[in-house]
Amino acid sequence: MNLNNRLFYTSSYYIDVGKFKIFRNNYLKRVQIFLKNKYKLNKFIIFELCLEFFLKIGSFFFLPLGLIFYFLGYRIYVVDPYSFGDYIIELHIIKKKFKSNKILIPIPNDFMFKSYNKLLFKKFNFIDNLFFTPILLSLNYWRFFQIKLFPFKEKVVEAKHNKYMIKDYNNPHYVFKEFETNKVLNKINFSHNKFSKEKIAIINPRFLNTRNNLLRNSEIQNYSKAIKFLKSRKFSIFMFSDNDKIIKKAQRLKINIYNIKNKKNQITQINTFKKCNFYLGSYSGMGHFTDVYEIPSIYTDEIFFNAQIFNKNSYVIPKKIKDKNNNIISYKKIYNMKLDNLFIDKEIKNLKVINSNSIEILNSTRDYLNKKNLKVKKVFKYLPNYSVLHKVPLSYYKLNKKLFYDC
Numbered sequence: 283m284n285l286n287n288r289l290f291y292t293s294s295y296y297i298d299v300g301k302f303k304i305f306r307n308n309y310l311k312r313v314q315i316f317l318k319n320k321y322k323l324n325k326f327i328i329f330e331l332c333l334e335f336f337l338k339i340g341s342f343f344f345l346p347l348g349l350i351f352y353f354l355g356y357r358i359y360v361v362d363p364y365s366f367g368d369y370i371i372e373l374h375i376i377k378k379k380f381k382s383n384k385i386l387i388p389i390p391n392d393f394m395f396k397s398y399n400k401l402l403f404k405k406f407n408f409i410d411n412l413f414f415t416p417i418l419l420s421l422n423y424w425r426f427f428q429i430k431l432f433p434f435k436e437k438v439v440e441a442k443h444n445k446y447m448i449k450d451y452n453n454p455h456y457v458f459k460e461f462e463t464n465k466v467l468n469k470i471n472f473s474h475n476k477f478s479k480e481k482i483a484i485i486n487p488r489f490l491n492t493r494n495n496l497l498r499n500s501e502i503q504n505y506s507k508a509i510k511f512l513k514s515r516k517f518s519i520f521m522f523s524d525n526d527k528i529i530k531k532a533q534r535l536k537i538n539i540y541n542i543k544n545k546k547n548q549i550t551q552i553n554t555f556k557k558c559n560f561y562l563g564s565y566s567g568m569g570h571f572t573d574v575y576e577i578p579s580i581y582t583d584e585i586f587f588n589a590q591i592f593n594k595n596s597y598v599i600p601k602k603i604k605d606k607n608n609n610i611i612s613y614k615k616i617y618n619m620k621l622d623n624l625f626i627d628k629e630i631k632n633l634k635v636i637n638s639n640s641i642e643i644l645n646s647t648r649d650y651l652n653k654k655n656l657k658v659k660k661v662f663k664y665l666p667n668y669s670v671l672h673k674v675p676l677s678y679y680k681l682n683k684k685l686f687y688d689c
Contacts, residue, residue: 366395383406388415
């Protein structure tokens with residue numbers, strides 16, 4: 283990781299310490315956790331502390347320059363450089379809420395989504411210069427310079443998801459995956475005009491092997507029956523990926539597959555989402571285009587049972603979890619065992635994650651397109667109000683009814 287990228291990482295509002303995150307500026311808590319877990323100082327920790335100190339000192343040194351920018355109407359927003367989903371939804375909210383073109387967005391110089399900047403957010407000023415980026419990251423320490431998307435005292439991290447499993451929910455030093463953000467997003471109008479008479483469906487099974495969370499991935503063969511059904515209903519089916527293995531598998535299904543490593547295909551991707559009539563796939567990455575364009579959707583293979591779903595026109599097919607005895611765990615036990623927000627593979631020791639199967643995906647797709655009532659009327663009091671399990675299709679509930687009781 284080069285210096286610019288390391289500076290960007292060090293400027294994050296929070297530090298991930300395992301099962302929860304703490305605010306970077308809560309130094310006392312950081313020292314307590316450091317001592318409690320007996321972390322050893324090494325050259326990487328020392329280097330990052332020095333960089334953090336550099337940014338903090340820089341916030342005072344560059345304050346006069348910052349005040350000039352502030353009174354000229356400029357504001358800073360720092361977006362997660364590794365989450366395409368956060369990038370899409372957060373910058374679209376800013377685009378809707380702030381008409382000004384004086385938005386400064388510092389990014390690392392290897393920013394993965396750089397080619398989308400001009401396609402989606404032309405009016406923003408993306409800064410990846412090694413000289414100016416540290417200045418903006420330093421000035422971002424001053425709250426008056428920041429853009430606040432959500433009405434909370436602190437920065438909300440990964441707002442599309444709910445909170446980590448933290449005992450002290452009301453402690454302001456923790457970062458929450460806060461379901462209340464939905465109240466803010468409901469006020470944002472993401473309306474659009476679907477200008478195509480052709481029926482378009484997008485398939486998007488998640489497959490990433492670079493973020494230590496294979497448990498979130500999908501199996502493309504489980505979509506084959508739904509794809510066959512969509513073809514029988516005269517849908518043109520599209521898929522977009524930069525994964526060569528997935529592209530080869532998708533080609534066997536005889537659908538329109540585009541490699542988005544090609545920038546021209548990224549334009550096709552955006553235009554296809556704008557015209558899309560039905561989405562079937564992961565609520566991850568490009569799946570957040572469904573929030574922006576309010577696409578009728580069925581999200582598959584959801585393992586964040588507390589994920590906040592912004593798209594009102596959607597249902598969720600969750601994954602299942604097997605214990606060490608190969609028994610499928612009921613959803614009530616999943617909540618009792620605090621397994622409702624699994625994120626990385628190391629959290630599933632002695633457990634096995636089961637993907638959405640082809641029958642569940644087919645039945646939900648068929649019922650949705652046949653305009654059947656998919657809503658489950660039964661209310662389960664053990665589920666939090668924000669649980670995605672409130673959004674399971676009726677067909678999924680009927681196939682897996684036992685899992686919704688304490689078996």
